[in-house]
Amino acid sequence: MPTIFKGRSQELAMLFPAMACLVLIIVVPFCLSIGFSFTDQRLMPRPIPTRFVGLTNYERMFADRLFWQAIGNTVLFTVLVVPFQLMISLCVAMALNAAIPFRGLFRTVSILPLLLPITVVVAIWAVLYRIPTGPLNTIYQLFAGPEAYIDFVGGSDTAMVAIVVLSAWATFPYQMLIYLAGLQDVPGDLYEAAELDGATAWQRFRFVTWPCLRNVNIFLLIITTIQALKLFTQVSVMTKGGPNGSTTTIIYYLFQQGFTSQKIGYASAISVFFFIAVTTIAVLQRVFLKNEGEQ
Amino acid sequence: MADVLIQSVTKRYGTVEVVPSLNLEIPEGSFTVLVGPSGCGKSTLLRMIAGLETVSDGKIFIGGTDITHTAPSQRGVAMVFQSYALYPHMSVAENIGFGLRLAGMGKSEMEGRVREAADILQLGPLLDRKPKQLSGGQRQRVAIGRAIVRKPKVFLFDEPLSNLDAALRAQMRVELSELHERLGSTMVYVTHDQVEAMTMADQIVVLNKGHIEQVGAPMHLYNAPATPFVAGFIGSPKMNFLQGPKPWASAPQGALIGIRPEHITLSQTGGQWPATVRHVEHLGGETLVHLDSECVGSLTVKVTGDLSAQAGTTLHASPRPEMLHVFTDGQRVSA
Numbered sequence: 001m002p003t004i005f006k007g008r009s010q011e012l013a014m015l016f017p018a019m020a021c022l023v024l025i026i027v028v029p030f031c032l033s034i035g036f037s038f039t040d041q042r043l044m045p046r047p048i049p050t051r052f053v054g055l056t057n058y059e060r061m062f063a064d065r066l067f068w069q070a071i072g073n074t075v076l077f078t079v080l081v082v083p084f085q086l087m088i089s090l091c092v093a094m095a096l097n098a099a100i101p102f103r104g105l106f107r108t109v110s111i112l113p114l115l116l117p118i119t120v121v122v123a124i125w126a127v128l129y130r131i132p133t134g135p136l137n138t139i140y141q142l143f144a145g146p147e148a149y150i151d152f153v154g155g156s157d158t159a160m161v162a163i164v165v166l167s168a169w170a171t172f173p174y175q176m177l178i179y180l181a182g183l184q185d186v187p188g189d190l191y192e193a194a195e196l197d198g199a200t201a202w203q204r205f206r207f208v209t210w211p212c213l214r215n216v217n218i219f220l221l222i223i224t225t226i227q228a229l230k231l232f233t234q235v236s237v238m239t240k241g242g243p244n245g246s247t248t249t250i251i252y253y254l255f256q257q258g259f260t261s262q263k264i265g266y267a268s269a270i271s272v273f274f275f276i277a278v279t280t281i282a283v284l285q286r287v288f289l290k291n292e293g294e295q
Numbered sequence: 296m297a298d299v300l301i302q303s304v305t306k307r308y309g310t311v312e313v314v315p316s317l318n319l320e321i322p323e324g325s326f327t328v329l330v331g332p333s334g335c336g337k338s339t340l341l342r343m344i345a346g347l348e349t350v351s352d353g354k355i356f357i358g359g360t361d362i363t364h365t366a367p368s369q370r371g372v373a374m375v376f377q378s379y380a381l382y383p384h385m386s387v388a389e390n391i392g393f394g395l396r397l398a399g400m401g402k403s404e405m406e407g408r409v410r411e412a413a414d415i416l417q418l419g420p421l422l423d424r425k426p427k428q429l430s431g432g433q434r435q436r437v438a439i440g441r442a443i444v445r446k447p448k449v450f451l452f453d454e455p456l457s458n459l460d461a462a463l464r465a466q467m468r469v470e471l472s473e474l475h476e477r478l479g480s481t482m483v484y485v486t487h488d489q490v491e492a493m494t495m496a497d498q499i500v501v502l503n504k505g506h507i508e509q510v511g512a513p514m515h516l517y518n519a520p521a522t523p524f525v526a527g528f529i530g531s532p533k534m535n536f537l538q539g540p541k542p543w544a545s546a547p548q549g550a551l552i553g554i555r556p557e558h559i560t561l562s563q564t565g566g567q568w569p570a571t572v573r574h575v576e577h578l579g580g581e582t583l584v585h586l587d588s589e590c591v592g593s594l595t596v597k598v599t600g601d602l603s604a605q606a607g608t609t610l611h612a613s614p615r616p617e618m619l620h621v622f623t624d625g626q627r628v629s630a
């Protein structure tokens with residue numbers, strides 16, 4: 001045993017259950033899918049035995065127009081939802097950090113979306129988006145005339161935006177809480193010093209709050225990106241990837257290939273690609289942002 | 296440069312009055328130190344002058360102008376915080392120049408001003424560093440530099456030295472006094488350390504529970520404390536207050552009598568109060584002797600040089616009669 005583990009049997013024993021679970025439900029299945037990705041494994045057992053097919057699944061994947069569309073959709077979703085969601089989270093966190101009346105009440109209310117299962121959130125938004133008389137369309141009709149309406153979920157231009165808005169709303173309290181903790185860590189006398197230096201409210205945000213949130217921002221950027229790349233439930237419940245595949249994300253496409261079309265081998269290849277892509281993005285973000293902040 | 300006039304200023308938090316109607320004049324160019332025990336309202340008063348705390352009642356004038364409701368940055372004051380409050384992501388130069396930059400000063404003029412301040416404080420070689428790469432004393436100097444560049448009429452300091460070690464504190468005391476001489480600006484300095492107050496101030500303001508006990512020059516407060524509170528607060532070690540029914544024959548009935556540890560002499564052979572040695576502290580140049588006396592209760596005596604007394608032995612303590620402080624009804628009795 002390496003020397004660092006000497007005399008640490010107690011610590012190792014305590015780590016063991018968590019590590020065992022991780023290995024059992026993440027590492028082992030992932031290794032299996034790496035294996036499957038080189039075969040023509042099907043979901044249901046078939047009379048013909050599973051064959052080793054080499055890189056066929058990967059070749060097919062790179063030539064698959066629908067796969068590239070799914071990547072495009074996932075990237076679009078991520079690029080839209082990450083800044084939008086982080087902006088809402090920060091604004092709400094700043095409001096809740098200020099000395100507003102009924103602050104405790106607002107803090108409690110604002111984390112309610114986190115307590116709802118995502119499927120319930122989707123149901124709520126499905127009502128909001130309803131045509132022709134859902135609440136959002138009722139508002140729209142005030143401006144555009146009584147007959148007008150927007151098919152938020154059914155239009156291939158608007159479906160992705162609809163998913164972005166509901167996703168941001170569904171999970172922003174998590175980022176909001178982390179921002180709130182970050183804001184509370186900013187020393188109050190920095191604001192006072194800035195006030196004496198003649199800083200306006202915007203300048204206090206720009207030169208005190210924002211730089212002090214740097215580490216929080218990096219952390220949130222990474223986890224929100226990963227969360228966005230994994231988009232599945234909202235799409236699965238609300239649009240089923242449509243219309244015209246305009247909301248099919250990588251995970252949704254993987255799910256379709258593996259469980260609807262039963263092509264586990266192909267789905268495994270997609271999952272291996274996805275794992276590598278997500279890891280690379282997270283590591284790049286970390287390296288890039290870390291280097292910039294260190295002097 | 297300007298004087299500060301505080302007129303019937305009151306501060307309430309909800310229903311709690313932490314500063315009840317306070318009047319104070321801080322002369323132009325003075326080094327005024329606000330001292331008092333923790334929670335007596337020193338910071339609150341200073342922050343009201345700075346504009347970081349609202350005034351519940353009364354008025355504050357700087358250089359004859361009523362600034363009670365003026366924005367902090369428009370008052371012509373600069374403040375040095377106990378925690379330094381340096382912007383962590385800005386270099387030393389950026390920290391010092393931040394106020395000038397916000398005021399829209401040109402780059403070259405700003406650099407000149409920053410350099411000038413850096414020279415005064417010997418910060419030249421550190422201008423490109425970030426605050427976390429500085430020692431506590433260097434950070435404190437940057438905080439002072441940030442105040443200097445703005446050329447304020449009044450400098451405000453809130454316990455600026457309390458995070459430094461004893462040696463550095465002593466050095467910074469001297470530097471701050473020199474800075475005051477050099478700039479000639481009005482400085483208001485909050486501390487709970489009476490040594491800082493004694494060594495740096497032209498004028499000491501002793502606060503207790505939000506009201507002023509006494510205002511005066513350091514030696515005046517030392518020689519003629521107006522109240523027992525001031526007598527006990529100024530001077531180290533603390534003044535002895537004599538206990539017992541009538542500790543001093545010529546004093547009025549019920550008077551409180553104080554005598555400073557340095558104004559008592561000890562003798563082996565004979566004196567006013569026989570007392571038993573409880574504990575001896577050797578400080579090198581001087582010795583503090585703690586005694587218990589049948590007549591006047593416990594006493595602390597400061598003697599120069601070394602004194603080798605064993606705990607438990609009996610010595611005779613004699614006060615210098617002209618150095619006794621007599622108070623009746625909480626006020627000093629003159630003569």
Ligand SMILES: Nc1ncnc2c1ncn2[C@@H]1O[C@H](COP(=O)(O)OP(=O)(O)OP(=O)(O)O)[C@@H](O)[C@H]1O
Nearest residue numbers: 308311313331332333334335336337338339340487
């Ligand atoms: N925001 C506040 N709300 C209520 N009471 C407060 C507030 N700020 C200060 N106080 C009270 O005002 C009184 C004076 O506080 P202040 O900070 O001025 O004391 P201080 O003399 O500076 O003490 P220290 O030497 O500990 O810094 C204290 O009793 C404190 O509890």
Ligand SMILES: [Mg+2]
Nearest residue numbers: 337338339453
């Ligand atoms: Mg204070």
